[in-house]
Amino acid sequence: MTTGLSTAVELATFCPVDADEHWIEPLNDGTHVLIRPLQEEDREREFQFIKHLSAGSRRLRFLGTFSEADAPLMDRMMDLDYENRMAYVALVHRDGQLLEIGVSRYASTPGAGRCECAITVADEWQRRGLGTLLGGHLIDAARRNGFKTMTSTDLASNYGMHCLARNLGFTSRYPSDGYSEIIHELDLGK
Template structure:
């Protein structure tokens, strides 16, 4: 008989206490994460998450290093309107506290029918299917909010994003404005 992994009681308690949309996802390795929309009270979790990312992960997400996540960046990250801008966080129980291990987000583009997206997973949570779970939630939200297309501008050497985008059905083309970047596009 194969043992079924059990959900950590603190994660189950956190999920039960949440109003609105939230999901417990079982990842490829059997681990569980709580996925829910980001909220302003996630500010410190978001700071810790960004500052824990490896230099490579920070480069792929921000096109540079973030030594310290300042107030302006954190405001931008946690203050979303859930329609024109959206973000989902993935949380796990870690040493008595909930820790952010991934985030996906979109923001409306200037033409309002498209949104730009991004996804980031903590280095120690990669290769478990978390980016796919986060992006599927994000794609569903973008569709529900009336967007017709989602796109992502990424470093050309970002192999994990190339693989994720292909898996999710995004098309890839060189960025005409920067030869070191590519644009991934998904019709919704």
């Protein structure tokens, strides 16, 4: 039987992400952001981030509508092992607080070496290059963790994600059953 302490030590030893891994990078407008792995201490920030997305941005991110993130959703969003389920958060200082302005994440999917990703940027921070930065770090982590293919399924009307996916090197196609969604796919071996 494993105790909680030894499990924590095993996870800390196993975790492929350097605890100090972070980047301070400029956006297209010169604003600097902190990008680092999402951590449990970010739970309330992640909740506030989702809560303050416009209804349209929430619909594009979650492929549907809801009024507020509930506890089960937050538990799923924060369930990371930094190998099969990874997330990076982008933060800025505002009024003496760290504010989440974007997040990128992937999770392994059935099929050898496959993961599905999502990138979300707060409405007021879009079109400044943040999605590209978050996507680049996510792609690097997926490669480092041995994934061969990264995909994203989005609403066909999500033109912002379509442009971002193309800029990150993804190819795009419609699923065989219609045109309401689009599948972006990236070969991580390249």
